[in-house]
Amino acid sequence: MKTRVKKTFLDINKEEEWLNQQGENGLMLIGYNHGEYEFEDVSPAKYQYKIDIPGFSGSKKKDYFDFLEESGISVAGEYGGRVYLRKNRSHGPLELYTGSVDISKQAKKRYTHFLSVGISQVTFGVVLLAQLFGYAKGNPTATWISVIFGSMLTVSGMVFLVKGASRLKKHAPAKEKTRIWEEQRS
Amino acid sequence: MEEGMKKAANNRALAESVYYILLCLHRPAHGYALMKDIAEMTDNRVRIGAGTLYGALDNLQKKKWIRQLDSDPRERKNEYIITDKGKEYFAMELARLEELIKHAQDVRGEGK
Numbered sequence: 001m002k003t004r005v006k007k008t009f010l011d012i013n014k015e016e017e018w019l020n021q022q023g024e025n026g027l028m029l030i031g032y033n034h035g036e037y038e039f040e041d042v043s044p045a046k047y048q049y050k051i052d053i054p055g056f057s058g059s060k061k062k063d064y065f066d067f068l069e070e071s072g073i074s075v076a077g078e079y080g081g082r083v084y085l086r087k088n089r090s091h092g093p094l095e096l097y098t099g100s101v102d103i104s105k106q107a108k109k110r111y112t113h114f115l116s117v118g119i120s121q122v123t124f125g126v127v128l129l130a131q132l133f134g135y136a137k138g139n140p141t142a143t144w145i146s147v148i149f150g151s152m153l154t155v156s157g158m159v160f161l162v163k164g165a166s167r168l169k170k171h172a173p174a175k176e177k178t179r180i181w182e183e184q185r186s
Numbered sequence: 187m188e189e190g191m192k193k194a195a196n197n198r199a200l201a202e203s204v205y206y207i208l209l210c211l212h213r214p215a216h217g218y219a220l221m222k223d224i225a226e227m228t229d230n231r232v233r234i235g236a237g238t239l240y241g242a243l244d245n246l247q248k249k250k251w252i253r254q255l256d257s258d259p260r261e262r263k264n265e266y267i268i269t270d271k272g273k274e275y276f277a278m279e280l281a282r283l284e285e286l287i288k289h290a291q292d293v294r295g296e297g298k
Contacts, residue, residue: 067240071239095234
């Protein structure tokens with residue numbers, strides 16, 4: 001039986017966690033589009049999921065997907081640079097990135113969108129607030145629009161920036177580790 | 187030995203995953219077999235995920251340390267093998283590891 005679920009996530013880690021909960025309940029992801037997940041109930045089988053941001057295109061992407069298939073990992077969906085991967089739990093663990101450099105790179109990719117959303121919101125907010133000294137000067141409606149939307153965008157942008165920066169910091173590899181152990185470069 | 191090769195050998199140790207990939211590719215192998223062989227050989231201590239292995243194989247091919255074997259175009263699995271250049275780097279890493287062991291044995295008085 002197929003089911004469709006509409007859900008929006010800002011945090012890819014939380015999205016992955018939610019998908020894995022669905023997989024534990026026997027739901028196999030068969031597609032994703034515009035915030036809508038399509039599952040097929042295959043219980044008692046259980047599925048594991050990973051969201052990958054490989055950054056490949058064209059033949060390289062096809063080659064990578066073939067490589068994953070060969071390793072028992074299927075591509076369940078692809079959207080906006082994100083690739084939804086699944087593996088039947090009975091076929092072993094879904095291991096994608098195991099080197100510390102790769103893990104850190106993926107974590108950075110996952111939180112880069114927080115920073116880009118933050119930067120664009122702060123920029124737009126500041127531009128609106130700047131209108132208080134230009135176009136909106138002497139115009140009460142324009143002044144209120146600039147104050148309300150400018151402040152909202154600036155505050156919201158700052159929240160995204162702080163959240164993005166703190167998550168990037170949290171997922172950065174520990175300095176102590178790299179001082180003692182050889183760095184994994186693969 | 188090339189100057190660049192000497193410099194690399196003096197300054198850097200191979201990542202453990204790269205060491206095992208080069209070791210296993212002394213015989214032709216495809217990606218999935220490599221992951222399984224390395225996990226088995228190390229009693230599951232060194233496990234290389236598919237994404238990490240794909241990136242490593244790609245980098246090693248760019249460096250010409252390994253190459254893809256000609257395969258049947260209908261076959262999706264690509265087989266890889268170590269090149270002479272890869273063998274040289276692997277030999278340098280082995281020499282470095284042997285030196286480490288020798289120094290440890292000398293200091294601990296085990297080498298006599």
